[in-house]
Amino acid sequence: MNKNNLYKKLIVSLSGAALLTVGLSQMPNNVLNNMPVEVSAAKKTKVIGANSAIYRLKGKKMVKTSTVLKVGKKVRVSNKKTVKGKVYYKIGKNQYIKAVNVDGKKRKAAKKTVLYTRKGKVIKNSKIVKGQKVTIYGAAVTIKGKKYYSTRLGYIKASTLAKKKPVVNNDVEKPNENNTTPTNKPDSGNNTASANNSNSTSVPSTGGSSSTSPSVPTVDYVKAAKDQAVEDIKKAQDDAVNLVKSSPLADDEKQTAVNQIEDIVKAALGEQKDGKSGAINDAKTVADVKKVVDETKAKCELVGNQIVSNDLVKQEGDFVKDSVAKMDDGDAKTAAPDKIAKAVKAANDAITSAKSQADLDKAEADFQNALNDAVPFAKQQEYAKDTINSAVTDAKTAINNDTTLSKDEKDEAISEIDAVSDAALVAHKDDTNDGDNVSHNIYDAKTTSDILSSVNMVLATCKARQTDSSLKEQKDSAIKEINQAADDAIHTVTSSSASTENKQAAVDRINAIVKNALGEQKDGLTGDIHDAMSADEINTIKEQVTKSCELEGKKLASSELVSQVSDFASKSVAKMDDGDAKTAAPDKIAKAVKDAKDAIANAKSQADLDKAEADFQSALNDAVPFAKQQAYTVDSINNAVKAAKDRIKNDGLLTDSDKEEKLAQIDSNAVVKAALGEQKDGTSGDVHDATTTNDLLLIQNSVITVCDRI
Known part of the structure; x- marks a missing residue:
């Protein structure tokens, strides 16, 4: 053995013996917590339950690599290693994954729910019933603003999992649920200085009588309960509506159920759903608030649960009907189909008539017994x-x-x-x-x-x-088209006259749209395209992304045009007659600009953009009558023509014949003639026919450009 290696082994062995002799309990906590601790174990096969990055150990730190193991992949794990309080499994030479991504934690579902894809889409028929144990993996992830956990078979909303019981602090006085404010009472025991030390801090006098203990602010527990109630009821509404929307009902049936849930929530929170009217507002005590919340949540859940239950009854009936084939020949097999049909009808009737979750549970239990009677x-x-x-x-x-x-x-x-x-x-x-x-x-x-x-x-x-290969080819084609649409939109944005900041913001939005569709690398290996399971889905994604990218370019151009048009309209105020309208015009224009830019920024379609522009034009016309804008345009064009002619006449480098030729060019130019008409007074021509301020601005700019070129 190499001498250096032998020395190293001896040092390690002696160090380990010394640690055992001294005792780990005598070492500083910060040393213990930061020491990588590896525990040997026999190799086992584990299945990744949440997308898991591979880490490498560098010194005393775990460094995340860019390699990610996806859910469902099997790995062979050996040693466990704890680094800075986090546990990892070794899966290869200096390769580790977080243990929580494969071991998971068991939690109970607090209500009936469904599972979702990483993009927040409901996984059809992925029913999770109340009280069912679910194994969650890794840390919570955010999907469309809400927290989810991976279950290895899909993602479950964190809000649907039963909450862990909080640690009760018996030293904290609980509020009386039937009072609006707590009653502060002194201890019933001896009122000694030591016993009340925490509540007897001396405070400086403020000019009045001194006090040996600070005042305790009054807490409005009812108001706090009402504020929390609004949030809880809205969550219950969202959950119930999601169950309805994930069902196979027709659109009109879904809408009917959503309307029922809406009415339930309005009764509790009021028309504005802010708790300032309705049953919550009328509650006088914390107990009253809790009662309203419990009843409202139960009603919302019942609507969604009834739909889910009816849907499942049909599916379960069809499934059991197919399983009849596994029965042995005989009278039972012959009678099974009629028994199943009768069970389905009875269950649907009972579910529809259910007035509570208990009624629903009974209907489902009776249905299960009937199915088992038909097919073991x-x-x-x-x-x-x-x-x-x-x-x-x-x-x-x-x-x-x-x-x-x-x-x-x-x-x-x-x-x-x-x-x-x-x-x-x-x-x-x-x-x-x-x-x-x-x-x-x-x-x-x-x-x-x-x-x-x-x-x-x-x-x-x-x-x-x-x-299949054809679907993959369609995805590849869609990926190319989406990336090309993004490039075109970005070119439109960067070629505009917008500020650098506004251009960059538009480019960032385009990249975010594409990233959502194609994934971080924009190659379709992740993102919506990756999850698409049909040609229709692929085409829908492609069309939506293409339109969204194009819209970003149009939104930027529209926003810039609003600024230019508003400047033009502001100058045309001078043509207005004196009076209150003229005084008010600048503020009206400023407001019109702000409203238009807000509407353009929030536009989700070309129709939204068109409406924003139409509303902006109406607001401009209200500020400055369109006839006054036209009159200003006529003056502006005539001034541009006069300025061009004066420039030519005063140009000492031109001969008289050159000057006459150029002056004739201006008078005969088609653009100038078209702008003001034959009489050159705007009573005919493009200015007269214009319908928007943008039309007038374009006409003016066209004439100015022509005059500058001659």
Whole structure:
């Protein structure tokens, strides 16, 4: 052995022995917390539950690399290493991932909900019932302004998870729920100085009588409860509406349900939904507020839950009807279809008539019993297993036969399918028993709804990963068109006369639009295009992005034009007659400019932009009558023509014949003639026919340009 290496081993061994001798408890906390601590363990297979960056250990720090392992990928982990209080798994030579991204934490759902994609789209049929255990991974991520956690099968709203019970501080006096303000009472024990030291701080006199303890501000607990109630009820409304919108109902049926939820919330918060009218405003105590909140949330949830339940009844009925084929021959198999049809009708009637969640729960329980009576639950599980295995086989075959996919892409797709199907079919896995199989395994399922949810999760993943070559070609084509549209829009922006700051802001917005569609690298490997599962989705994304990019260029041009047109209108104020209108005109123009620029900035379509411009023109005409703007334009053009002629006449470098030729050119120029008409007084010609201030500005500028060139 090399002598230096031997010395190093001896030093390490002796150092370790010394630490054990001294005792870790005697070391400073900051040293302990910052020391990388590695714990050896046998290698295990883990499945990534949340997109996980790979880290490298440099000194005492973990440094994040640009490589990210996606959800569903299997990794072999060995040692655990704790660095600055965070736990990592070693997955290769100086390669680590955060343990929370593969181990996860179990949480209960506080209400019925659904799962979402990374882009915030509802995963159809991804039902999570109240009280169901869900394993979440990694830190919360923000999707469209709201917090979500990865569940490995999709993202769940943080607000739908049961909150951890807070630590109760028994030293803090709780407010009396039936009073608007708390009653402060002294301790019933001995009022000694030591016992009341924290409340007896001396304060300087302010000129009046001195006090040995500071005054305690009165807290309006009812107002605080009402403020929180507004937020809680709005969240309940959002959750209920999302359930409605994710259902397969017709648009008019969805709207009816959304209107019901709207009416419930208005009754609680008032017309403006700010709690300043309605039941919340009328509440006198904290207990009253809580009662209104609980009742409103229950009503909102019930509307959404009724729709979800009716939808699931149909799906479960169809699923069990298909599973009849797994039954043995006999009278039971023959009678099953009629029993299922009767169970579906009875369940739908009971769900529609439900007045509370308890009624809904009873309807679902009765329905489950009726389904089990028609087709034994074990046969439903058997059919689910066959359905999943068949879908997985078909998807893997399609992926392996897809010549447009690289080996890594195929491995990644198959790995994700395996992860989801394992969660559904493998009841107890020693290496990857991370809790997901508790919620999504068909053998641990208690109801047909649980089984169906597991099946749908697998089918959705298979469909998403089973990308055929034609779809990939369409995505590639769309990516090129989107990037080209972005380049064109950016060129339009940078070529404009806008300020550098405004140009950059527009370019940033265009890049953000494209990034959302194509991902950070704008290559379509992430983003909306990556998630698209049909040609229609791809075309919709392409059209929306193209229009949005074009709109940014038009918005900038429109905003700049507003500034130019307003300057022109401001100058035309001079043509107005004296009076109050003339005095008020500048302020009206300034307001019109601000309103127009705000409307342009918020425009979501060309129609919005057109309306902003039309409203701006109306506001300008209100400030300065259009006839006065036309009169100013005539004067401006005549002044430009006169100035050009004077310049030519006074040019000492021109001969008399040259001067006559140029003067004739001005008089005969088509642009000048067209601007003012034959009489050159604006009673005919382009100025007379103009309908907007922008038209007048363009006509004036055209004449000035012609005059400058001659």
